Amino acid sequence: MLEMGDIHRFNKVGSYASYCRCVSGDSYSKTVKSYYQRKLAKNNQTVTIKTVAHKLATACFYVLRDKVPFEAEKSAKNWINLRTK
Incomplete structure (x- = not known):
């Protein structure tokens, strides 16, 4: 977190x-x-x-930017829904 700095950059x-x-x-x-x-x-x-890294980074970005707690249940549904794509 310290290395990254402000998420809004x-x-x-x-x-x-x-x-x-x-x-x-x-x-x-x-x-x-x-x-x-x-x-x-x-x-x-x-x-x-790279696909997994991008998926994890996307989740982190929105948690940090929006200052909301990570919702594992909601996130898991998004990962599971990708099976059909």
Whole structure:
């Protein structure tokens, strides 16, 4: 958080996601692991890691920008709904 500075310096979520770079997708919750495995079955590892990193960064961006608590249940529904896309 200290390294990132003020969330409002990012004018859109894509800028924040790009700033966050890549993270490993297999060390998170069961929902994230499941999403990671589904994406990995269809894409190479680099694309999959970037997809998961972007998804996590998007959630973080809105929590920080809007100053609201993270709603795991709501977030999980969004991740699960992506199965059909």
